[in-house]
Amino acid sequence: MSESALDRTARALDLVPYLLEHQGISIPELAAVFGTSEKQINDDLILIHMCGLPGYTPLELIEMYYEDGYVTVSDPQSLKKPRNMNRAEMTSLLVSLDLLKSTRSDAISEEIEALKLKLKGALAIENPFVVVNNSKGSQLIEGIESAIAHGKALKITYLSGSKDESTERLILPLELYQENEFAYVSAWCQSSEADRTFRLDRVVNLEVVENGAITKKLTNESLKDELASIELNVSKSARTFIEDNRGVIADVVDGGDFRVRLHPIDADWLSRTILGYGSEIEVVEPRELSDDIKARAKAIRALYPKS
Template sequence: MTRPAARNGSRASADRLARLLNLVPYLLARPGIEIAEAAGDLGVTERQLREDLELLWVCGLPGYGPGDLIDMAFDGDRVTITYDAGIDRPLRLTPDEALALVVALRMLAETPGVANREAVERALAKIEDAGDLVGAPVAVRLPGDTPRVEALRAAVEGGKALGITYYTAARDETTERVIDPLRMLMVGGRAYVEAWCRRAEAVRLFRADRIDAITELDEPATVPPQAVPHDLTEGVFRPSADLPLITVRIGRGERWITEYYPCERVEADGDQWLVSLRVTDLGWARRFVLGLGPEVTVVAPVELAEQVRATAAAALDAYAVPAPTTVPAPTTVPRSPEVDAERVPPGDPAVAGRTQ
C-alpha cells in the first residue's frame, strides 16, 4: 500500500465557493452569454464552468423544492439565469445570524497571523452598528491566548526586538536568542512567532508555548532584506529531500503515526506496516522511536537503529544496579494515644512539609 499525496481540498473548495457566488450576478448581468465567453471572463475552462452550472442547479433557498432552487435556460451554447433564488436582494441578517457572525469575526481578530486585522475590526464595527449588537455580552478567547502570546503580539505590532529563552524539542535543548519579529501565526491550533533569529542568522518559527521567558529590548526590530517569511499553506513542517529519511515497522497500535506525521511511504507487511518519513535530525528520531510502544522496529538507517539500541541498553543497565542491602534499623519511639488519634494518611502535604 502506497499512501497518496495529500490534496489541498479545502483551498479548492473555497476557490469554487467564491467562483459560484460571483457566477450568478455575472450571468444575471449578461443574459444569453456564450459559455466560452463566460469561461474566458471568469478564468476557468468551459468544462469547469459547465460543472459549476450543474452545481448551481441544486443550490437555492431552504426547502430546496422546484420553486426554491436557482434555475437557468440553455440555448445551444448560451446560458441565461431564469430564477436567482433571491441572490440579488440585499443581505438581511436575523439577530442570531448577526450574533454568530460577530462571534466569528471577533475570533478572527484575535487569531495571530491575520493579514489585515484592521479590516476585520472595521467589518465587525459595521455589523455591530447595523444589528444593534455593540457591546454584546460575548467574550471570545482562543485556546492559545496566554500572556505570552499577548506579549509576542504586542512586540510584533510595536516593532520591538525580543530576547527569548527557547526550548528546541528537536534537539532537546534550551537556548538564549535575540529575535526580530516578523509576524504572529496560528497553525494547527498553536501560536507561533516568525522572526529573524540573530543567533541562527535566518528566519525561524518559534512556538509560543516553548518560549520560557520574554524580554522586550530597548531597540527596534531590524529585519534584513533577505528575511523572507515561510510558506505555511501546507503546515509548519515541510519535508524535503535533504532531511534524513527513516523507515520503521509498526504494529496496529502505532498506525496513528501515519495520520499525525507526513509520510513518504506506507506499505502493508502482513499485520504490520512499513512507514518512511523525513525527520529534522536523527536525535529527534531516536527520542521519537523510544517514546513509542514495543510494536516499533527501526528498519533504516542503521545509525538510528544503533542509537536506539544503545540508549535502551543504557536504560536497562541503570535498572540492573543492585539496591543497597543494608537498611538502617528503624528507631522505635513510644506512641501515646493522642498521637495515634492524630495520625494522617501517607503522603499528606502537611506531614511532608514537616519532615523535609
C-alpha cells in the first residue's frame, strides 16, 4: 500500500533532527531506522535538499551531503529539534508506559512514572490511564532479568498449554520479550536439552539454583562451558544487537563502533546470534568463540554449490 503525502512529510520532518544527532549515518542504516526502503530514503533526501525558508536561494535551503552513501547535515535551517508528538502518539505512549509499569516494581518504575508525568503535562489530561497491576508478573520479570544479568539458572514450575498438568523445568534464561499481549522468556531448557520459549503467565513458581545445576547447555562439542569473558566489536549498523540483548550486556563503549562486554552467557546461542549479523559483529575475545563462529560459517558455506 502506498504511503500518503502526510506520512512522507512527517518522516522528512523527523529525518533532519535525527541526522543532526547521527552525522555520517549510512543510507541502509537510515532506511532500517525509519522502516522504509533505501530508494525511498534517497527520494526523501532529494526532497529535503530542495526545502528551506522563504527566499529559496542556496542561503535559505537545507544543506546536506549524501552522494557517497553517508548522510551529513551542515545547515538544517529551522529543523534542529524533533517535531512534537501528536495527541494520538502521546496517548499510545502513555498506555504503553502504564502497561510496562504494571509489570515492574524496581527502580525503573520511578523513571517510567516521571516519563508519564511529562506526557500527561503535555496532554493536559486529568484522568490517568489505568492498567491492572500484576505483582506476580512483576516479580517473575525481575527474577528472570536478574538471572540473565548474572548468568544464573532457574527452576520453574510451568503449566502446559495443551495438557492439564504442570512440570518442573531447569532453564538458563537468555532473553525476555513481549509479543502481542504476552511476555515470553527464551531459554536453554536442561529438561529438554534444547532451546525453548516459555510464556510468563504459565510460570507458576520460580527459584534461582546454584551454578553448575545445568550440566549440558550446548549441542556443539567444541564449546562445553558458558563463556565467562566476552568482548565484541559491534558496528553502528548492528546496534539492534545491543538494544535487543541489554539483559546480557555488562558494558558498552561508543568509539565509532561499539565495544561491548557481555555477562557470562550460553556460547551456542551467542555464536548463532553473531552469525546472523555477518561481518557487522567482530569477536575480540575469547578466541574459542571466534574459532567456533568461523567453523560454523565454513560449514554453512560448504552446503552451497561452488559457482
